[in-house]
Every structure is written in C-alpha cells, then in structure tokens.
Amino acid sequence: MIQYFSEETSVETVNARMGTTTTPRMAEVMSSLVKHLHAFAKEVHLTQAEWDIGIEFLTKTGQICSGERQEFILLSDVLGFSMLVDAINNRRPAGATENTVFGPFHVENAPIRTMGENISLDGKGESCLFEGKVLDLHGNPIDGACVDVWSDNADGFYDVQQPDIQPKWNNRGRFITGRDGLYAFRGIKPTSYPIPDDGPVGKMLAQMGRHPYRPAHMHFLVTAPGFHKLVTHTFVGDDPYLDSDAVFGVKQTLIAPFERLEDADTLWRSPFDFMLTPE
Ligand code: BEZ
Ligand code: FE
Numbered sequence: 001m002i003q004y005f006s007e008e009t010s011v012e013t014v015n016a017r018m019g020t021t022t023t024p025r026m027a028e029v030m031s032s033l034v035k036h037l038h039a040f041a042k043e044v045h046l047t048q049a050e051w052d053i054g055i056e057f058l059t060k061t062g063q064i065c066s067g068e069r070q071e072f073i074l075l076s077d078v079l080g081f082s083m084l085v086d087a088i089n090n091r092r093p094a095g096a097t098e099n100t101v102f103g104p105f106h107v108e109n110a111p112i113r114t115m116g117e118n119i120s121l122d123g124k125g126e127s128c129l130f131e132g133k134v135l136d137l138h139g140n141p142i143d144g145a146c147v148d149v150w151s152d153n154a155d156g157f158y159d160v161q162q163p164d165i166q167p168k169w170n171n172r173g174r175f176i177t178g179r180d181g182l183y184a185f186r187g188i189k190p191t192s193y194p195i196p197d198d199g200p201v202g203k204m205l206a207q208m209g210r211h212p213y214r215p216a217h218m219h220f221l222v223t224a225p226g227f228h229k230l231v232t233h234t235f236v237g238d239d240p241y242l243d244s245d246a247v248f249g250v251k252q253t254l255i256a257p258f259e260r261l262e263d264a265d266t267l268w269r270s271p272f273d274f275m276l277t278p279e
Contacts, residue, residue: 010038
C-alpha cells in the first residue's frame with residue numbers, strides 16, 4: 001500500500017524516498033537530519049507563523065553573507081554547534097593542548113616574523129610578551145613548527161574589520177620554531193569584544209537574552225609536519241565574560257597566566273606551551 005504523508009509517519013515517509021544511488025553516508029546523515037528536524041517541530045508544536053519567521057531568518061542569514069562575512073558560521077558558533085563538531089573530531093590524549101573555535105578573522109599567509117618581534121602595529125594597548133614552547137606529547141621540542149597568531153586590537157577590532165583605520169597585518173604574524181621549539185612574540189594583552197551582531201544572528205542573540213561578547217583571547221594556529229593541526233586560543237584569566245563566551249570557546253586548560261612585569265616597554269608576560277598530537 002502506498003504510504004502518503006501524515007504527521008504520525010512523517011519521518012518514515014520522507015526517508016523511504018531515499019534513492020538507491022545515494023552513498024551510504026549521505027543516506028545516514030540525511031535520514032538522521034530528517035528524523036531530528038521532524039522531532040523538533042513536533043516537540044515544540046511549531047506554528048506556521050514561527051516557521052515563516054524561521055525561513056525569513058535563514059534567508060537574511062544567507063543574504064548578509066559575503067567574501068568578508070559568514071553569518072552561517074556565526075550561527076553555528078553561537079548555537080554551540082561549531083564547538084560540538086570540533087570536539088567530536090578532535091578527541092585528544094591527556095596533556096595535548098585542546099582545540100577551540102577558529103572564528104572568521106584568520107587571514108592566510110600572515111608575515112613570517114622573527115622571534116620576539118612585535119605584532120602590534122597601531123601602538124595601542126598594553127604590551128604583552130607571549131612565549132613558550134611547541135612540544136610533542138613526550139615533552140620534546142618540535143623543530144619547524146609554524147605558530148600563526150592573531151588578535152583584536154585595544155579597541156576590540158581585528159584589522160580586517162577596520163581596513164581603513166588599522167595598519168594591514170596589525171596584531172598578526174607567523175613564527176617558525178627552531179630546534180628548541182621556542183616561540184616568542186610581543187603583542188598586546190587582548191581585550192574582550194562583541195562578535196559581529198549587526199545581522200540576523202545578533203538579533204537572534206538579543207531575542208534570546210544573550211550578549212554577543214567573547215572573553216579576551218589570543219588566537220593560535222600551530223602546525224608542524226607529522227602532527228595534527230592545533231586551532232586554539234589562550235584566554236585572559238580575569239575576564240568577566242569567561243563563563244558566558246558567546247561562542248562557547250572557553251576551556252579551563254586554555255586559560256593562560258598573564259603576569260605583570262616591571263619592564264616599562266612590556267607590561268605583561270603570558271607563558272604558554274603547546275602540546276601537539278602525532279598524526
Ligand atoms: C573570534 O574569536 O575571532 C570569533 C569566533 C567566533 C565568532 C566570531 C569571532
Ligand atoms: Fe577572536
């Protein structure tokens with residue numbers, strides 16, 4: 001007997017249409033998506049007016065996307081989905097440095113700088129020395145690791161958000177370790193900032209009674225031949241947004257020391273070692 005659509009059998013009816021030419025993985029993912037999507041609508045008894053708002057929201061989310069702006073990733077981030085997918089795909093042994101959210105502000109091919117060089121080019125903010133080692137799980141230094149770093153400036157903006165105001169490559173750089181595995185650079189003690197909240201995701205956050213702020217952090221992308229890529233941040237420990245990061249990126253192990261220095265040129269020091277896992 002033909003099975004026509006009904007509320008009771010909605011999942012089975014839709015999933016029965018899966019073609020025979022699809023891949024097993026596509027069939028698995030799509031049938032699960034249909035199952036959970038239908039369960040969601042049934043659980044909340046979604047009204048037609050609410051679904052119309054949902055469609056309008058998704059439409060606006062797509063329309064605001066451009067080469068510089070990815071609102072769907074932002075949506076995934078604020079729903080904790082980016083962190084969940086990252087956690088599922090980066091289960092690591094104890095001691096290995098944990099991943100966190102990549103974010104939209106990384107720029108490829110930042111200048112390769114000499115060890116100790118200052119990445120803060122706009123003269124704003126409290127200077128901070130970031131230093132430590134890139135190590136394997138046995139504590140051996142990793143030679144030739146690339147430590148790619150980026151942060152917002154003292155006003156809470158990345159250079160790419162203010163191309164007419166900030167110098168190009170402000171608060172960015174790549175540092176290549178030697179045989180001692182050491183990295184060191186000067187930047188600024190990071191400041192907390194709001195994620196872009198002038199679009200549909202920002203409006204959604206406001207309607208959910210949530211703020212858009214991220215606690216102050218320095219981004220690190222650490223790569224080395226033979227090791228898994230590490231995408232992470234270090235966080236400033238006394239930040240008021242540590243327990244309410246808009247994108248759920250904070251992990252206890254990523255909260256770094258920020259020690260006050262007496263040096264007139266460098267006000268802070270933040271030591272942190274990175275432990276990579278072998279491929
Ligand atoms: C960031 O830390 O740069 C970031 C992460 C997720 C969304 C927006 C910004
Ligand atoms: Fe950031």
